[in-house]
Amino acid sequence: MKRLILFLFLSAYGLLYAMDIKSTLKVYNKLFSILVPNKQTVHVYVDDPDYREIFSKADNIAFARDIGEADFVLVTDPSILRQFQSWKQTHPHTSAILFATKYSLLEANKDVVGALYWRKGRPQLLFLLPRLKAHHIRLPDEFSNYAVPSL
Amino acid sequence: MQMLHGEAMDTLLKEYKDKNDLSQRTIDENKGHLILFTRDRLERMHAKTLKDVLKMTPFIYYHENRYGLPDPLTSSLFEPYRSNFIRLFIDGVEITQGWLGSGVVLYGDMDINFADHIEFYYMTPSLETSVEPAYMTIFIYSKEPEQDSGTSLDVLAGSRGYNVQDVNYGGKENGVSYMLNVSRTQEKRERIDNGTEHPLKRDFERLQLMGYAKTDTQTFHIQLMQKNTDALAGLSMDATPEVSEIDYQNIHLDYRYKFASYWQLQFAYDMLNTDIRMSDDNPLLYSGVLLGNDFYGKSKNSTYSGELTYTRQWGNHRIATGIKGRIKKLDYFKEKRVGNVPLIFDREDIWSVFFQDQYHISKNKLLNVGVEYSRICRNSPRANDDDLLQIRLGYIYSGEKWRYKAYLYRSMFALDPFSTTLNLSTFNLHKDPHTLQKTWGVTQELGFDGEHYSANVMLFLLQDKDGLLQNGGDGNTRYLTTVFQYNYRFDLENRMDLQLYYANYKDIFTLDRLEDYSGYLTFSNTYGQFDFYNGVVWHQNSIDDKNYFDWTSSVSWNIHENLTLTLKGENLLDKAKKTDLYRIDPATGTLMPPLKISPIDRRVSIELEYLF
Numbered sequence A: 001m002k003r004l005i006l007f008l009f010l011s012a013y014g015l016l017y018a019m020d021i022k023s024t025l026k027v028y029n030k031l032f033s034i035l036v037p038n039k040q041t042v043h044v045y046v047d048d049p050d051y052r053e054i055f056s057k058a059d060n061i062a063f064a065r066d067i068g069e070a071d072f073v074l075v076t077d078p079s080i081l082r083q084f085q086s087w088k089q090t091h092p093h094t095s096a097i098l099f100a101t102k103y104s105l106l107e108a109n110k111d112v113v114g115a116l117y118w119r120k121g122r123p124q125l126l127f128l129l130p131r132l133k134a135h136h137i138r139l140p141d142e143f144s145n146y147a148v149p150s151l
Numbered sequence B: 001m002q003m004l005h006g007e008a009m010d011t012l013l014k015e016y017k018d019k020n021d022l023s024q025r026t027i028d029e030n031k032g033h034l035i036l037f038t039r040d041r042l043e044r045m046h047a048k049t050l051k052d053v054l055k056m057t058p059f060i061y062y063h064e065n066r067y068g069l070p071d072p073l074t075s076s077l078f079e080p081y082r083s084n085f086i087r088l089f090i091d092g093v094e095i096t097q098g099w100l101g102s103g104v105v106l107y108g109d110m111d112i113n114f115a116d117h118i119e120f121y122y123m124t125p126s127l128e129t130s131v132e133p134a135y136m137t138i139f140i141y142s143k144e145p146e147q148d149s150g151t152s153l154d155v156l157a158g159s160r161g162y163n164v165q166d167v168n169y170g171g172k173e174n175g176v177s178y179m180l181n182v183s184r185t186q187e188k189r190e191r192i193d194n195g196t197e198h199p200l201k202r203d204f205e206r207l208q209l210m211g212y213a214k215t216d217t218q219t220f221h222i223q224l225m226q227k228n229t230d231a232l233a234g235l236s237m238d239a240t241p242e243v244s245e246i247d248y249q250n251i252h253l254d255y256r257y258k259f260a261s262y263w264q265l266q267f268a269y270d271m272l273n274t275d276i277r278m279s280d281d282n283p284l285l286y287s288g289v290l291l292g293n294d295f296y297g298k299s300k301n302s303t304y305s306g307e308l309t310y311t312r313q314w315g316n317h318r319i320a321t322g323i324k325g326r327i328k329k330l331d332y333f334k335e336k337r338v339g340n341v342p343l344i345f346d347r348e349d350i351w352s353v354f355f356q357d358q359y360h361i362s363k364n365k366l367l368n369v370g371v372e373y374s375r376i377c378r379n380s381p382r383a384n385d386d387d388l389l390q391i392r393l394g395y396i397y398s399g400e401k402w403r404y405k406a407y408l409y410r411s412m413f414a415l416d417p418f419s420t421t422l423n424l425s426t427f428n429l430h431k432d433p434h435t436l437q438k439t440w441g442v443t444q445e446l447g448f449d450g451e452h453y454s455a456n457v458m459l460f461l462l463q464d465k466d467g468l469l470q471n472g473g474d475g476n477t478r479y480l481t482t483v484f485q486y487n488y489r490f491d492l493e494n495r496m497d498l499q500l501y502y503a504n505y506k507d508i509f510t511l512d513r514l515e516d517y518s519g520y521l522t523f524s525n526t527y528g529q530f531d532f533y534n535g536v537v538w539h540q541n542s543i544d545d546k547n548y549f550d551w552t553s554s555v556s557w558n559i560h561e562n563l564t565l566t567l568k569g570e571n572l573l574d575k576a577k578k579t580d581l582y583r584i585d586p587a588t589g590t591l592m593p594p595l596k597i598s599p600i601d602r603r604v605s606i607e608l609e610y611l612f
Helices: A002-010 A021-035 A049-055 A078-090 A103-108 A129-134 A141-146 B009-020 B039-045 B050-054 B417-421
Strands: A042-045 A061-063 A072-075 A097-100 A112-119 A122-128 B034-037 B086-090 B093-095 B115-122 B136-142 B150-158 B163-173 B176-187 B204-214 B218-230 B243-259 B263-279 B294-314 B317-335 B347-362 B365-378 B386-398 B402-413 B437-449 B453-465 B478-489 B495-508 B511-527 B530-541 B548-560 B563-570 B579-584 B591-597 B603-611
Touching: A021 A049, A021 A097, A021 A112, A021 B009, A049 A061, A072 A078, A078 A103, A097 A103, A103 A112, A103 A122, A112 A129, A122 A129, A122 A141, A122 B009, A141 B009, B034 B039, B039 B050, B039 B115, B039 B511, B039 B530, B093 B243, B093 B263
Parallel strands: A042 A061, A042 A072, A072 A097, A097 A112, B086 B136
Antiparallel strands: A112 A122, B034 B115, B086 B093, B115 B136, B150 B163, B150 B603, B163 B176, B176 B204, B204 B218, B218 B243, B243 B263, B263 B294, B294 B317, B317 B347, B347 B365, B365 B386, B386 B402, B402 B437, B437 B453, B453 B478, B478 B495, B495 B511, B511 B530, B530 B548, B548 B563, B563 B603, B579 B591
16 A cells, blocks of 8 residues: 555656655654653644645644744744744743754754754654653653763 | 554564665666665675676676776777666766766776665666666665754775765755765775886875765756876787877766656756876777877867656656757867867757656556667768667566566667777777667566565576677677576674676677676674675676686774774785786787686775764
């Protein structure tokens, strides 16, 4: 069946890159289960149209209208970090989990707990233990290879 | 979408990697038999040039001609080049040199730091993409900002003063993806002893720029290259030139527009300037056609390509049809003292129309029928027009684990303008410059995907009639080639790749039979912050039954997420495959013992990559 999808897919593609919906959702659902546990519906704040397209296919994800409504903020570019900083100034006790799609964004702000990004053709998953601890999040053992104490 | 918390993260990441690899976006199972080098694999190999990849690609591998240029099908005799039948595409648009054949001769050793992945397809792939017929088609696809945004800086230094500097910058804003890559290469290569005090040189300096900007419906692409070369033996008959240098300047521009859901319009422009400086104490090759002991010439040629295609899904049929045109124009070819050099024609137009139907018999079986008619027009009464007919029938089965493909090809090839013009009939390159080659091929491929491994075997049966690439013989060559590939993935970071190749040719050149064996074995491993790569490419053929080994080894230290230091050794045993370079004794006109030259230099290099 997957090959049939490939046949048909090629007839309809545009010129820009598009992510695979199913495998991307699987990974993010796994991350939600660790970072925002016990939530039937995860409220995600995301600006990037590609990720919005992907998350719109999931039953357990709702889009947050602003950062204050979000359980999970997906940081895809520096403007999201600026929005968060601005929000934090007026709401210092915000509990939203920030997660990045680029290493540079993980480096740029100490509120970002982890990142899933690409490096030289390989996906990299990275969590910062002290930042997780600030949110009282403890990673299961299977994530031990993806957690570091500092950058 | 169901939540799947039970699956291990490692498993999910492996699937995420496989499904989101950029190659999944561009691979077209319907194009035929594929050899794929993914980004991960290119990075692990530390492949910096297309040459690093071509040397592992069966059927053609990597060879250089007497001008020190990439020319995998070279006979090492006296033709200007031979690899017109290997076509090179970047981001889906062909790079061509017009009067100097396909893009392979200039771009066959190009810097590929801009590339994400490379696909090799045997024979003419989908008729949607090809303008001229091919034995092999190479598709290079650029990095995308989704996986490579920001800037990367790469500096490299190696044996004999070899050095490269490369900058890559990419991003995406307001629905526009863009990338710019600039590289400068100072290639210092091994000298070739020719029995004189002045060994042959093949050093070069290259400045290369590649850039694109694209939206979901439009793409603009630019490629520039300035390459100043020491041209090895060049036009010297006995490979003892006093001067042998050629400089190349190339511009490629293309624009693609998808509109009204089913239509695509595409234009491309290629321009090549050459500045040739040759001198010898004996008459040069072509001295009867051109001049005596010196040749200082300049040429410019331009190629204009355009195509309009219509692609639509009707029920189980995916129909593609369209028209294509290409104009190759020799703007000038002049020599310093005599001015314009007369040629029998200076323009070649190729007009094609094609129709292709991919019919889904069932959800995992597909039939493919394609026909293309081309007319080649030349502006000279002495150069005939040609009519070419390509036919392609295919069947594909794609199950969850098993894959099978079978194709029947009928291809026709015409000799390119430059080879026709510089026809050294005394060396029996071909019988008649206007003969058309017909090649019939039956090809099959069977593959299996296991949990941690995949295996693939290809079997090709081909027959050339009136072959254009002859060294003696009648050009009616039959050949059987097989490729076996196996890869095993220990985990996300560690893998092994094996390839074995066997070819059996009957009636090729002046030989009744020729057997060719080759293969490679590579290991990619990661331990902590270190990546290791070890690979051996092996060659042997029945002409001398000698084994050649090209061992490449590298270790990368990922000092920081943004900083990597790599030590790499190539052809460490100094036993890589060698190519004969034929020579003629000017005094007697007889063939001298050929020089044996490896196109792969023995080299150690150190590389620093910084991402910011």
